[in-house]
Amino acid sequence: MFKVLKTEESARRGEFSCAHGGTVQTPVFMNVGTQGAIKGGVSAHDLKEIGCQIELSNTYHLHLRPGDAIVRKMGGLHKFMDWEGPILTDSGGFQVFSLAPLRKIREEGVSFASHIDGHKIFMGPEESMQIQSNLGSDIAMAFDECVENPATYEYAKISCERTARWLERCKAEHDRLNCLPEAVNPRQMLFGINQGATFPDLRIAHMKRIQEIDCEGYAIGGLAVGEPTQVMYDIIDAVEPYMPREKPRYLMGVGTPSNIIEAVARGVDFFDCVMPSRNGRHGKLFTWEGTVNILNEKYAADPNPISPTCSCPVCRSFSRAYLRHLFKADEVLALRLAVLHNLWFYNELMAKIRRALDGDCFAEFREKYSGKLEERV
C-alpha cells in the first residue's frame, strides 16, 4: 500500500505500508544488511536506535550462506535477524553485474560459480522468487540483469528485453508462491526493475513495458555503475514521467547524499546504498558540514565529536581523536561506531527531506545542501 501525501514539483512525500513494521515514511533510505547484518558489527537492534525504517538484504548471498531453507526453518529473515520492521530483498540481479567474471547469462537465467567455493548455482526468475519467498521479506525485487557501463545499444536492448520477460516469469511465480499455505510472508510484494543502460529510448520503452505487469512498485536499476552523475540524473528525468504516480519509485543502489536529494527532486521515493556503511568502515564519515576522513592526521588530538551538529550516539559520546585511535589500533569498535554514525546521518538526511517536503521548503533544502555534502571538511 502506497499513498502520496503531498508533492512539491516532482518531489513526493509518501507513506508505504507492508506486512511488518507498520508504515514507512517516504522518501526513505533502506539500510543495507546484505547477509542479514549491517557490515561493521551493527545489529537489527542498533538499526532501531539510529532511525532505520526499512532494511535491505540480498537473495544471492543468503541463498549461499546460510541457505534460504535454513532461514525459512528459523521462521524467516525477520525472526532470524530479530528485525520487526520491513525488509526488502534484492533479487541477485546486482550480482549478475558485480560477479560478472563468475557467471553466464542465458534466457532461462544465470549460472554463477559461487564466489565462496566455486560451486555452480543456477538462478533464474523462479529461483530468485522461491528464495525470496523462503526469506519472507516484505518486498521482493524482480530478478533482472544490472548491465555494466558502458554498454552498447545492441546489448542493452537485448538485455532489457530479456529482463522484461524475466519480470513476467517473476510475477507469475511470485503470485503462485504467495498463495501457498506455507508461505512465510503471504503479503510479500513484488517490485519490477527498469533497465536500458544510458539510452533514454530503451529506458522509456522498457518502463512502459514493465508497468503492464502489475507490481506494487517500480525501481530504476542499472544506474550509478560508473556513468557520469549527470547521465544518471538525465535518465531519471527521462523515465520518471512514465512511472506510475500512485506507486513507489525506488532508485537502486544510490547514492551520495547529493544524489539522493537530486533524485528526490526528480520523484524518487526509495533508496539504498552501501556507501554509508562501506565508507564508514573505511573511515570516511558524512556530516552536515561535509565529509570527514577520520584517519587524517589532523584529527589525532581533536577532542570534538565527528560533527558538532550531529546528535547520534557516537557524536554524543566520543571524540574524533578516540575514533581515529580505534581505527589506527584496528579495534572493531571503530567500524561499528563509524557505521552507526553514517547510517544515523543517512536516516536523518531522509527525515530532513521529509520535513522539508512537509513544510513546502524542499526547494530551499535542495539549494542549501545539494552538491555540498560531499565536500571535505
Place this chain on the structure above:
RNA sequence: GGGGGAAUUCCAGAGCGGUCAAAUGGGGCAGACUGUAAAUCUGUUGCCUACGGCUUCGAUGGUUCGAAUCCAUCUUCCCCCA
C-alpha cells in the same frame, strides 16, 4: 679472560664491487569506494631550484675508474667457552 658473529633508509629485513636512493613486510601519510566477492583496493614514504641533481647503508681512514658491498682501526650490540 679467550673465541666467534653483527651493525642497511621510521621498524624488521634483503642486498655482498658497477644495472642501488637501495628488494620485501610492517608502520606512517594520502586517495578511492554508489541494488557489498570490500575491516578492501591504490598511490606515496632520504633531500632538492626535480624527464636532472645532491647527500645516505655504525665511525674514521684506505684499496679501486667505481664501495652498502673489499681492507684497517675504533665504537656498540649479540652468541659461545672459561
